[in-house]
Amino acid sequence: MRLFAGLFLLLAGQALLAAVLPGAVLVWNLDRGNAAYMEAQDRQALAAMTTLLGAELKAGVPVTNALQVVQSSFRDNSLPGDPAPPLRERIELVGPTGTHIAGPTVNGERVRAERPVKLDGRIVAVARIVRAPPANAASFAFVRDQVIGIVVAMSAIFLILLVAGYFIAGRWAEPQLAxxxxxxxxxxxxxxxxxxxxxxxxxxxxxxxxxxxxxxxxRLETARRTWLVSVSEELRKPVHALAERLGTIREDSPPTDPEAFDEVVEGVRRLGEMAEDLHAVALADLGRLPVRFATVDPCALIHNAIWTSGKRAKAQNVTLEPGNMPQATVPVKWDGARIEQLFTALIENSLRYTPGGGRIQLGLEGQRNAWRLIIDDSAPGVDIGLAQELFEPFYRTTTEPGQSVMTSGLGLATAQAIVEAHHGRIEASRSPIGGLRVTVILPAAPPTA
Known part of the structure; x- marks a missing residue:
């Protein structure tokens, strides 16, 4: 819209110039032409008057009275048969040497025109116009009508150009806006x-x-999403098989080094979680993340998530505990397995940035026809200015060497995919216990079609 407005204003300015400049030139030319016309009429009238002055002098009228006699012959302030403006009180009669004889003298104005008065071929005087013609109603009306006509014509031209500029701006701007x-x-x-x-x-x-x-x-994006789904599918199979094999080994023959074996089991478990997260994000990218709604209790899901992640939290010397939660059972229609995956992803994200001695709290609050799942961690947490980037796949803020190997960077991206599949939303903010607060708002039941 700003492109159209800018172009239209530019064309409107050009239209204004195209209308005003010629109009101003016409008005100036009218004034100049009117002045030239008046001077030509004065010269014509002066020529007629000098002829009359010569005739009066030849008839014996003294030169000092000749001007008064000639001017008295005017009828209605005009020369007989001459449409020229009156010359009364505008003619000075001087001698050949410039001495004043009769009429008004020059008073700060230029001599507008002059003509010799001859008697028997000899110059006996010079008649000259020393004053501008007086303004009269007829000349004023003529100039006024001409100016009004010019203004009307230029206004019409301006309006025409303005309308044309509007359509030109729209026609040119629309493809640019598209x-x-x-x-x-x-x-x-x-x-x-x-x-x-x-x-x-x-x-x-x-x-x-x-x-x-x-x-x-x-095409590239579709291929990328398809490859991610295929890779995650292929990754899940051997990881699950490896986890089952390790469980069988533990049951059949206890390992000689339980601590090392537990580290391997934990690594396989983490690898399985990464494969599940990658699979969920890839399916969400394709809009095909499967969700099976059933009646579940979110309080039970929270306690189960705390128990599942409790071992790792204890290993990092981080307290993982429930926060504010309802005392009674809360029936909602969610996908229990996906919500557990959501909690696991959120806890994994908090454990990534919570140092030893810190704590993580999971809470549940009611909201109109919805529930707020809240996870808080203690300082230092993550810069809230990076809140939007937190939900990007593979995003990490840590720079500690080795930690990126232990984290997938898919946690919050997985959480966002699960939340969107449940028609909810997820937000990041500052936690009252000093770190990051992640709030998940989910409807109590999926919307009906």
Whole structure:
């Protein structure tokens, strides 16, 4: 919209200049032409008057009275048969040497015109116009009507150009806006954005190229998601088989080094969790994360998650405990297995950034037709300014060598995928116990279709 407004204002300014400048030139030319016309009329009237003055002098009228006699012959302030403006009180009569004879003298004004008065071929005086013509209603009305006509014509031209500029701006801006919207949508990951080719040849070519880029990215993204699903599927099978084999070995023949064996078992368990997280994120990317809703008790799920992750928390000297929770059973319709995976991912994320001696709390609060699952950890936690990046797959804030090997960076991305599959939302904020608070808001039951 700003593109259209800017272009329209530019064209409107040009239209204004195109209307005002010629109008100003016409008004100036009108004034200049009117002045030239008045001077020409004065010269014509002066020529007629000098002829009359010569005739009066030839008839014996003294030169000092000739001007008064001639001017008295005017009827209605005009020369007989002459449409020129009156010359009364505007003519000075001087001698050949410039001495004043009759009429007004020059008073700060230029001599507008002069003409010799001859008697028998000899110059006996000079008549000259020393004052501008007086303004009268007729001349004022003429100039006014001409100016009004010019203003009306220029206003009409301006309006026509303004309307044309509006349509030109809209016609030119629409393809640019379409190109902007398409590029914005593609940059945000919507590779199916409308890239209809419109506008000038260069704009159509740009949109055509943009469409090719979008289709190429779409193919790559689809392939990436498909590969992730395939890789995670293939990874889960041997990991599960290895975990079962280790369990069988523990039952059949106790290991000679239980501590080392437990480390292997724990590593396989973590590898299995990573495979499950990767599988969930990959399926969520494809919009195919399976969710089976059933009636479960979130309080029981929280206690189960605390028991499952308690061993690792104890190994890190971190207290893992329940926070504020309802005392009674809370029936909701969720996918219990996915919610346990959600809790595991959230606890794993908190354990990653909680140092020894810290604590992690899991709580549950009621909200209108929904429940808030809250996990708090103690300081230092994670910078809240990075809240949006926390939910990106493979994101880590730690720089400690070796820790990235033990963490997948998929925890919160997995949690977000599970939450979205339950039609909820997940948020990160500062925890009242000093670290990070992750809040999951889930409806008590899935929305009906």
């Amino acid at each position: 190109l902007f919207r398409a590029s914005r949508d593609i940059a945000q990951g919507d590779y199916g954005a409308d890239v209809t080719e419109t506008g000038a040849a260069e704009t159509r070519a740009t949109m055509r190229n943009l469409g090719r880029i979008a289709r190429s990215f779409d």
